[in-house]
Each structure stands twice: as structure tokens, then as C-alpha cells.
Amino acid sequence: MxxxxxxxxxxxxxxxxxTLSLTVFLILKSLEENVIYFKSPxxxxxxxxxxxxxxxxxxxxxTDSISIVNKExxxxxxxxxxxxxxxxxxxxxxxxxEGKGVVAEGxxxxxxxxxxxxxxxxxxxxxxxxxxxxxxEEK
Amino acid sequence: xxxxxxxNKIFSITSKAPRYVLYLLVIVLTIGLxxxxxxxPEDYLQSHTVRIMYVHVPAAWLALGIFSSITFLSITGYIFxxxxxxxxxxxxxxxxxxxxxxxxxxxxxxxxxxxGTWWAWDARITSMLILALFYLMFLMAWRIYDKKEQVFxxxxxxxxxxxxxxxxxxxxxxxxxxxxxxxxxxxxSKSTIHSSMLVPLLIMTAAFALFxxxxxxxxxxxxxxKIKNKGLDRL
Numbered sequence: 373m374x375x376x377x378x379x380x381x382x383x384x385x386x387x388x389x390x391t392l393s394l395t396v397f398l399i400l401k402s403l404e405e406n407v408i409y410f411k412s413p414x415x416x417x418x419x420x421x422x423x424x425x426x427x428x429x430x431x432x433x434x435t436d437s438i439s440i441v442n443k444e445x446x447x448x449x450x451x452x453x454x455x456x457x458x459x460x461x462x463x464x465x466x467x468x469x470e471g472k473g474v475v476a477e478g479x480x481x482x483x484x485x486x487x488x489x490x491x492x493x494x495x496x497x498x499x500x501x502x503x504x505x506x507x508x509e510e511k
Numbered sequence: 512x513x514x515x516x517x518x519n520k521i522f523s524i525t526s527k528a529p530r531y532v533l534y535l536l537v538i539v540l541t542i543g544l545x546x547x548x549x550x551x552p553e554d555y556l557q558s559h560t561v562r563i564m565y566v567h568v569p570a571a572w573l574a575l576g577i578f579s580s581i582t583f584l585s586i587t588g589y590i591f592x593x594x595x596x597x598x599x600x601x602x603x604x605x606x607x608x609x610x611x612x613x614x615x616x617x618x619x620x621x622x623x624x625x626x627g628t629w630w631a632w633d634a635r636i637t638s639m640l641i642l643a644l645f646y647l648m649f650l651m652a653w654r655i656y657d658k659k660e661q662v663f664x665x666x667x668x669x670x671x672x673x674x675x676x677x678x679x680x681x682x683x684x685x686x687x688x689x690x691x692x693x694x695x696x697x698x699x700s701k702s703t704i705h706s707s708m709l710v711p712l713l714i715m716t717a718a719f720a721l722f723x724x725x726x727x728x729x730x731x732x733x734x735x736x737k738i739k740n741k742g743l744d745r746l
Contacts (some may be wrong), residue, residue: 387669392672396675409633409634409692410688464627465627467627475690492690493626494692495692499561499703499704501552501553502707504555505555510547
């Protein structure tokens with residue numbers, strides 16, 4: 373069928389791909405801390421030492437938790453296991469809403485208190501017309 | 512089959528086909544644009560901003576698909592010593608690169624009104640940027656190296672290195688926390704996009720694929736003309 377050289381080249385390419393995939397896998401595995409864009413409130417709670425550097429926390433904006441006092445916005449990020457209080461003043465994205473995803477960037481003051489310097493909205497993968505959404509909610 | 516292919520026969524196809532592909536592209540793109548910009552409904556959450564998706568998602572799909580194709584062509588070309596495959600890969604790459612850039616730019620334009628930022632160093636966006644760099648390396652290699660044997664080897668290495676990034680792009684949103692949302696369209700499970708939005712998306716994908724085909728045929732035609740001018744009947 374195929375010549376010896378062809379088979380050799382096939383295994384050569386195969387070996388290169390396997391080796392490189394494994395290498396990349398190990399690198400990404402060990403760098404996981406830096407690859408993830410944000411931590412969940414539960415992950416932040418178990419951080420052993422208080423972090424001084426800027427971190428990002430992501431989760432859902434807890435329903436009925438948004439309040440604005442003296443131009444300062446405060447709300448609660450939840451992952452339905454633990455919660456963190458966030459204070460922020462500045463621009464908020466259009467999709468920032470109660471019950472929707474959010475990523476807050478800033479500094480952790482203590483276990484339950486986070487001072488954000490930037491708020492990003494995270495939306496989910498569901499796309500539908502408003503009528504369909506209304507029909508779904510009626511059910 | 513490929514070893515004894517006649518450039519003249521293929522040339523007769525590649526020199527005539529682009530015109531018909533162009534006609535088809537104009538028709539499909541017109542339908543796609545009307546469907547996606549006028550007829551499709553707005554999203555319950557993002558309202559009209561969602562229309563960026565009809566350019567962003569097909570562009571990203573094609574960038575990934577074309578890179579996978581040029582890797583496949585380069586590897587089989589290397590294993591079986593088929594020079595023609597490298598020329599097909601070379602002709603495919605530019606449109607893939609263009610779509611990669613379009614995906615990044617439209618993603619940025621979409622990110623500002625929805626997420627609240629032009630750019631985020633999350634896994635999906637960063638890996639997509641890396642893919643664009645691999646495309647750039649691939650295209651530059653063809654410009655820098657003159658010797659065919661040399662450029663075949665170098666572009667093969669670039670594609671083999673780059674292909675590892677492709678599954679990372681695909682699954683980045685599932686493996687890690689990212690700002691980018693997970694995939695809405697799944698082959699195995701139910702898609703989370705309403706059918707009235709899925710249809711325009713698929714039409715736009717067909718239009719973009721036709722554009723890639725058109726650019727490919729024109730580029731490949733040029734390659735064949737170069738071979739003919741050198742007076743070679745066979746590759």
C-alpha cells in the first residue's frame with residue numbers, strides 16, 4: 373500500500389501533535405489560576421490570605437439587592453452558595469440587571485465586602501424574541 | 512489522482528467558476544442581510560444589538576473551519592508529498608485571516624454595549640487573537656521564503672502548532688470562567704437560540720462560506736497561472 377517513508381511521516385506528525393497537545397495541556401493546567409477570567413464568590417471565600425491585588429468576581433446579581441445611595445451603587449454577587457457585597461461608583465453596562473450575570477473588577481476589602489473599580493455584564497447563551505420570552509414566563 | 516492532476520483542466524474550472532460563485536454570493540448575501548437586519552426579531556435582552564451576531568458568529572466559524580482545513584491539507588500534503596495541497600492551503604488562508612479579524616472587531620463592537628468593555632483578556636478572546644497571529648505567520652511565511660520545499664515545511668509547522676489552539680478556542684468557554692458566553696448552537700444538544708434567529712444566522716454563514724470559496728478560487732487560479740507560465744504541465 374503506502375511506502376515506508378509515508379508511514380514514517382504519518383507517525384512523525386502524529387507524535388508531534390500528541391506531544392504538543394500534552395505540553396499545552398500541562399501548561400494550561402498549571403496556569404489555570406491565570407486563565408480563568410473571574411472567581412466565584414465561593415472561591416473568593418476560601419482564599420487563605422487576604423488579596424491585595426486586583427481580582428475579578430463573577431456571578432449573578434442577587435434579586436432585590438441593588439441600591440443606590442449618594443451615587444454609590446451597591447449590590448450582592450451570588451453563586452447561590454455564597455454571597456459578596458459590592459460597592460461601586462461609575463458607569464454600568466446596559467445589561468447590568470438583577471438576576472443577570474455580572475463580573476466585578478476591584479479589590480477585596482474583607483471576606484464579605486468588595487470595592488469594584490469596573491463592572492462588566494455577562495449575558496448567557498440564550499437568544500430569543502421578546503414575545504417568546506414573555507410566553508416562557510407565563511408558563 | 513492528485514499526483515497526476517493536470518493544471519490545465521482545473522484551470523478551466525477555476526477561471527470560469529468565480530463568476531457563478533459571485534452571482535450566488537450576491538443572492539445569498541442579499542437574502543441573509545435582509546433576513547438578519549430587517550426581518551429577524553430583536554432579542555429580549557439585547558434588543559437590536561443582537562444583530563452583530565449575524566456577522567460575528569459566521570466569521571468566527573469560518574476562521575476556525577478554514578484553519579482546520581489548511582492544517583489538514585498541509586499535513587496530508589506533507590505525508591503524501593502532494594505539492595498541490597499546499598497551494599490549496601495557501602489560497603484558502605487569506606479569507607480565513609480576514610474572517611478572523613472580522614470576528615475580533617465585531618466582537619469588540621458587540622462587547623462595548625453589552626458587556627461594557629471593548630476588550631477582555633478572557634480565554635475565548637485571547638485564544639482567538641492567537642489564532643489570528645498564527646494566520647499572520649502562515650501568510651508571512653509564504654511571502655518571506657522563496658524556495659518551495661522550505662515554505663511547505665515552515666507552513667506545515669505553523670499549522671500543526673496552530674491547530675492545538677483550535678479546540679482550546681472551541682472549549683475555552685466550557686473549561687474556564689470566561690466573560691464570553693458558552694456556545695448557543697450545539698449539534699448534540701438543543702440549541703439555545705430561537706429558530707427565527709437561527710435561520711438568518713445560517714444564511715449568513717452560507718454567504719460567508721461562498722465569499723471564502725470565491726476568494727479561494729481567484730487565489731488558486733493565480734497559482735495555476737504561475738505554474739503555467741513556468742511551462743510546467745505537472746506539479
